[in-house]
Amino acid sequence: MVLTFFPKIRSTTPGACVINVGAEPSPGYRLLRVRGRGGFAEVWEAASPAGPVALKFMPSSNTGTTAREVRSIQSFQAFDHPYLVKTNGVWSVPGYIVIDMELAEATLLDLMLVYHNDLGQHIPTPQLCLYMWQVGEGLDFLNARRHTRDGRRVGFQHGDVKPNNVLLFGDVAKLTDYGLATPTHGPATPCPRHGTREYAPPEVFQGYLSDTSDQYSLAVTYHVLRTGVFPFPPPPAGDMPKSYLRPPADLSALLPAEQTVLARALSAVPQDRFGSCQEMIRGLLKAHGLKMSRSDDGVWRPVPDDETVPDPPSSKTMREIANRSNSRPR
Ligand SMILES: Nc1ncnc2c1ncn2[C@@H]1O[C@H](COP(=O)(O)OP(=O)(O)O)[C@@H](O)[C@H]1O
Ligand SMILES: [Mg+2]
Numbered sequence: 001m002v003l004t005f006f007p008k009i010r011s012t013t014p015g016a017c018v019i020n021v022g023a024e025p026s027p028g029y030r031l032l033r034v035r036g037r038g039g040f041a042e043v044w045e046a047a048s049p050a051g052p053v054a055l056k057f058m059p060s061s062n063t064g065t066t067a068r069e070v071r072s073i074q075s076f077q078a079f080d081h082p083y084l085v086k087t088n089g090v091w092s093v094p095g096y097i098v099i100d101m102e103l104a105e106a107t108l109l110d111l112m113l114v115y116h117n118d119l120g121q122h123i124p125t126p127q128l129c130l131y132m133w134q135v136g137e138g139l140d141f142l143n144a145r146r147h148t149r150d151g152r153r154v155g156f157q158h159g160d161v162k163p164n165n166v167l168l169f170g171d172v173a174k175l176t177d178y179g180l181a182t183p184t185h186g187p188a189t190p191c192p193r194h195g196t197r198e199y200a201p202p203e204v205f206q207g208y209l210s211d212t213s214d215q216y217s218l219a220v221t222y223h224v225l226r227t228g229v230f231p232f233p234p235p236p237a238g239d240m241p242k243s244y245l246r247p248p249a250d251l252s253a254l255l256p257a258e259q260t261v262l263a264r265a266l267s268a269v270p271q272d273r274f275g276s277c278q279e280m281i282r283g284l285l286k287a288h289g290l291k292m293s294r295s296d297d298g299v300w301r302p303v304p305d306d307e308t309v310p311d312p313p314s315s316k317t318m319r320e321i322a323n324r325s326n327s328r329p330r
Helices: 063-074 108-119 125-143 213-227 256-265 277-287 318-322
Strands: 030-037 042-048 051-059 087-093 096-101 147-149 152-157 166-169 172-175 182-184 290-294 300-304
Touching: 030 051, 063 087, 063 096, 108 166, 108 213, 125 152, 125 166, 125 172, 125 213, 125 277, 125 290, 125 300, 213 256, 213 277, 256 277, 277 290
Parallel strands: none
Antiparallel strands: 030 042, 042 051, 051 096, 087 096, 147 152, 152 182, 166 172, 290 300
């Protein structure tokens, strides 16, 4: 939905596949409309033999690299988790890698903007906590060293957790783009590239991923969705010096009990964070006087936790918070 800021993303490879409304980039797939553009890819709604799907087109010119990327993304297809977006297939066409995935209604960023622009408020806290809980489940599954890659036990750090990588399917939020995740064998894994820098943990600027890197980005994501702003000023543009230190987070827009939870999840030292994303989310639920409960229909929902008394709502208005100097999220 957030299209206007990004130009079309087209492959420069001679003879590259045409991407237009009505085009059939692969047999049986017809492009219907653009659903979004990021820095490196364009996502289309398409008709397919299996019904409506999302097709992500990533320009790719080098055949060797393309084959490697396709194999790497294909290896994630086997993942079957209720809070990870399902990948139906990955292949290459001239000039692009194509990923066929579940078609979402919107991203969490879209939802936040609808609430801000149309209703002048943030996403209601119980709804936000539900989405965070679901994404936390997906991340804990991904992060745990329970997967096998090249005969070794590995975990995966997603590396780009942010509101527009969380897709909405009714009341269910699912994490997407984990196909580019990094396998981790131990507490520090070299990572040459970083995801969206506003959400990246400090260790990534130093060139490595920890077991809690995604938790840090989830905490930034929560702050953005809850307040409309980042907890710290954006890192400088251009190449990041390894010596870059993030200024301390300003969490004053949150309730005191939430601040305690987020301060821990945003610790500069990875080992000082929570043991899992779920632990962090339980803390946030508690800060709002909520807990997760499974109803008779088997669905998990946040419900009032009679044993915790939440802090009174902050006296800051949304406008006061939005006027802070920290930049608005993209
Ligand atoms: N499975 C999907 N269903 C519907 N829309 C999607 C899907 N995946 C991505 N999008 C849309 O396409 C946009 C671009 O996605 P992407 O290339 O991953 O970039 P980014 O995650 O940086 O926004 C997303 O912001 C979202 O609006
Ligand atoms: Mg994405």
